[in-house]
Amino acid sequence: MITFAQAFELFACQVLPASLTDAAHLRFRSLAILRQLVHDASLEIGEDGQQIVYVARGATKLVAHASQSRDQIVAFHFAGDVFTVPEPDNYSYSVSALRDSDILTFASTDFLALAAGEAGVLQYLLENTTLSLRRCREKTIALGRKNARERLAVFLLAMAERIGVEQDGRVGLDLPMSRRDIAESLGLTIETVSRQLTKLRDERVIETLGRSGIVLLKPSLLRGRAGFMREAA
Amino acid sequence: MITFAQAFELFACQVLPASLTDAAHLRFRSLAILRQLVHDASLEIGEDGQQIVYVARGATKLVAHASQSRDQIVAFHFAGDVFTVPEPDNYSYSVSALRDSDILTFASTDFLALAAGEAGVLQYLLENTTLSLRRCREKTIALGRKNARERLAVFLLAMAERIGVEQDGRVGLDLPMSRRDIAESLGLTIETVSRQLTKLRDERVIETLGRSGIVLLKPSLLRGRAGFMREAA
DNA sequence: CGTCTCATTGAGCCAGCTCAAATTAGGTGG
DNA sequence: CCACCTAATTTGAGCTGGCTCAATGAGACG
Structure with a gap:
């Protein structure tokens, strides 16, 4: 179990450029929400729309729920990973802890509005999303063929x-x-x-x-x- | 069949912010390569690393090749779509034309270097990549469950x-x-x-x-x- | 050391695959 | 406009990899 300050510090070191002003740093900080998940606890992604998630500690799975409790694990994520969770549409999504985990979540719209001026953050996010996409495509190949x-x-x-x-x-x-x-x-x-x-x-x-x-x-x-x-x- | 100028114009209107300087506009233009694919023609993605693709006209499929000519179609793309094609690793990828198509390709590294200063372009790219990711995840659910x-x-x-x-x-x-x-x-x-x-x-x-x-x-x-x-x- | 959940092993079944044949859409040339 | 040709699609018959259902085995934790 780590504190919010510790979690955000990890996030900042990894994602926010060193050149960022203190003011911007604080604005990002105010958007972050720490979720402490014990083993097997899960975080439903619902009303708040698309989320950006940072795994500060632990290991998680991103699960999509289809009808009749048929669940598909979309991705596994480990400490240091950043990823996006879609808002519910045809499926609902949740993030569950494989081990005790601490994760930071950000409402995507707020985060992106803030990052709009910060090319470095956008680039980092784009790189991570592209990586998620490559992995997801490889999973598609595996499941399809x-x-x-x-x-x-x-x-x-x-x-x-x-x-x-x-x-x-x-x-x-x-x-x-x-x-x-x-x-x-x-x-x-x-x-x-x-x-x-x-x-x-x-x-x-x-x-x-x-x-x-x-x-x-x-x-x-x-x-x-x-x-x-x-x-x- | 459309000209390079027409294709790039479509791309610019859609992707490049209106505020972009002429100089930057020209630099993007110099990175673009027009590929005119007749029905069933395909473009192998190889040595030049990850590519960013814009479909100016037509309809395409993104195909991943696994062993023994087992191919998996990873996504379909239509006029106006922007997407990323990974460089070959465990699989090789190609883009094929379902109808006669005109597409612009950019080497990803060059494009991103140029876009680093242009938050608008990065945002657009990030939105599209996130959309691709959402679609890919939904495909994963379909194939898995x-x-x-x-x-x-x-x-x-x-x-x-x-x-x-x-x-x-x-x-x-x-x-x-x-x-x-x-x-x-x-x-x-x-x-x-x-x-x-x-x-x-x-x-x-x-x-x-x-x-x-x-x-x-x-x-x-x-x-x-x-x-x-x-x-x- | 008991208990409970997770994992392994076994037996039979079925959705979707393979192989094969028939049909048809859609172009092509007269 | 029509007859023809070819590849795409549809349909049929039988097979099989992975699923379902059921029982047994083995880590982990009090």
């Missing part, structure tokens, strides 16, 4: 890149999300996720340590199973 | 919103894309797309006119089949 085995390979590689710890060719992962979360992110069921992980273990591609630990023994093997583009012309 | 029938409903409603012509409660569509394109966009096969359209026709939800004409007889009926959020708490 890949089978369960490939989706798991893609997922593990993506997590390795974001929260993996490399040690002599192997990559250690401490996954903050449950099998259910993985399934809801990949458009599969928990049973299928479990079966595919078992298969990868049997094939000596990964090792598992309890519920959350996974070691990628040979990332290159996984890459071969991810269905990425090869030497296409 | 919806069956074929729902995906078709979502697709038709999205197209109705973007290129539909409403007339007393019905919406007319002249789809520029083939069944194969629809299938590659929705993560289905052309056979499944065809069968679902036939079913919708049998159920008097749509009418078809030749290959490309579709009339939504009762958009509200389609909305009911799209698996959107209902009165969820």
Whole structure:
């Protein structure tokens, strides 16, 4: 659990240009709202319109709710990530904590009005949005064209890149999300996720340590199973 | 077929703020490259890194290529749209013309360097990227959690919103894309797309006119089949 | 060390895929 | 304007990967 001051300081260092005036700095500060989410707590995004979210500490999932409690996890975010949550339209969205997390939220319209004069902030936001878009497109490819085995390979590689710890060719992962979360992110069921992980273990591609630990023994093997583009012309 | 001058003029009116100096205007102009694509022609995005694309005329698809010629259509874009194409990494991307099209491309790094001082341009770009992201997330939800029938409903409603012509409660569509394109966009096969359209026709939800004409007889009926959020708490 | 939730494993089913054939829209040339 | 040609689409039949339902196993925490 961290204080508002600490959270905003992290945000400012990362997002606001050093050249920003104290007055502008304070205006941004007045827009920020700190949300402290314990494990599994979730923040519904509703009336206040599109939100800009900064993860100061922890790990979160962005969930879209469709009919009949069919939920799709749209993205995972970790400490330091900035992302946008749409206002509800055909779907409603929420941000949930995978671990205890502290996040700052800003009403998008207010934030953008304030950032309009600050090219540096806009650029930072644009870069992050473009990154979110690239990741979302890659997820689209996985969900549209890949089978369960490939989706798991893609997922593990993506997590390795974001929260993996490399040690002599192997990559250690401490996954903050449950099998259910993985399934809801990949458009599969928990049973299928479990079966595919078992298969990868049997094939000596990964090792598992309890519920959350996974070691990628040979990332290159996984890459071969991810269905990425090869030497296409 | 339009000239470079015409295409850039369209772009400038829409994207560049009126207040922009002539000098800056000319610098943007010098970055633009006009690509004239006849029906089915495609533009591979390769060495030059991330691109920013403006569709001056026509209709295009953004295709991601995975292994074994499994292609996923990531988005459709129509005249006036601005979007970003990632540089190749795990997948390679291309832009193809559904109809004869004229598009302007900009190397993203150059464009952003130039736009760094122009908050208006950055804002416009950010808005468009956020819109692309929202659409991509909705596609993710469709591909992750919806069956074929729902995906078709979502697709038709999205197209109705973007290129539909409403007339007393019905919406007319002249789809520029083939069944194969629809299938590659929705993560289905052309056979499944065809069968679902036939079913919708049998159920008097749509009418078809030749290959490309579709009339939504009762958009509200389609909305009911799209698996959107209902009165969820 | 009990308990509770999460994860794994098993068995059978079905939506959408694959392969194959028939039909038709829409251009093309006479 | 019409007959023809070709590729796109539709329709049919059977198969299968991942889902559903059900039971068992195993971490985590008091």
